[in-house]
Amino acid sequence: MTRNVFALTGAGISAESGLGTFRDTDGAWARFDPMRLATPEGFAADPVLVHEFYNHRRRDALAAAPNPAHAALARLETELAERGGRLFLCTQNIDDLHEREGSRHVVHMHGELLRARCTACGTEAVWHDDLTVETPCPHCGRSGGMRPDVVWFGEMPKHLDTIDEALAEADLFVAVGTSGAVYPAAGYVAQARAFGIPTLALxxxxxxxxxxxxxxxxxxxxxxxxxxxxxxxxxxR
Structure with missing residues (x-):
């Protein structure tokens, strides 16, 4: 009997909401160089370009609406909790579609597009507006140091200890809309198998x-x- 479900979601779950995946033939990494747009070095070299790219992505995310897949996982979280179980929802996505459809506990291992972080003082804040090199930090007041609070190539994903603990306690591992190409997320199925947990890909x-x-x-x-x-x-039931 399934009590604790570990769900890993990737870009494929948001694709039907109009947020294209990066592996599409016309996706972002087919049209743009990730080393220029999604690395600390790229941001240091051309912050204006990086901000323009993420400002566009932020607007797209805000304009998108959740789809039935997001709704189903929100329902699963609620009903498992009512029955003494748990859904641990870990997403590689930086959009907020899970939350907007009602999921209350979402772990964003690659950060969140609707948050910003100051590289000077480390302050993190909810952020729905555009970012520029002139944007001051709401805490320290310094301009030029605000960046999207997302995980770039070469940076450590977030919440790894929490994710590992939840995976060890799961009865079922399901991956939804994932490419299976980005680590460490792509390795979670192997961890689940090592724990003897059934695994399913959608x-x-x-x-x-x-x-x-x-x-x-x-x-x-x-x-x-x-x-x-x-x-x-x-x-x-």
Whole structure:
């Protein structure tokens, strides 16, 4: 009987909300150089360019709406909790669509687009507006040091200890809309297997690490995720 579900979500769950994945043939990394736009070195070399890129992404995220896959996971969190279980929702996404659809406990391992951080004093703040090199830190007042509070290439993902602890306590590991190419997230299925936890992938197409999963269901997240949630909750009725 499933009590504790560990769900890892990636760009594929937000794709149906209009937020394209970075692996699309016309995705961001096909059109832009990630070393210029998503590294500390790129930001130091051309902060104006990096801010323009993330300002555009922030506006897109704010304009997007959650889809049925987000809604299904929010429902799973609520109903598992009511029945004495738990959903640990870990996302690689930097958008807030899970939260806007009602998920209350979301771990953003790659940071959050709607937060900003000051490189001078370390202050973090909710941020829905554009950032520029002139934006002052709301705490220390320094301009030029504000950046999106997202994890860039070469930086350490967030909340790794919390994620490892939750994975060890899970009864089921499910990955939704993940490429299986970005570590450490791509390695969580191997950790789950080592713990003897059943593993399931829900993807539009097979992920790079598809062979590690015990089962894979291909299809749109808006269809596969609600069906999966119905199965899990059906076990508990």
């Amino acid at each position: 993807n539009l197409e097979a992920a790079d690490n598809a062979g590690m999963f015990e089962a894979t269901r291909l299809g749109r997240a808006s269809e596969t995720v609600p069906a999966f949630v119905e199965e899990v909750l059906g076990e508990r």
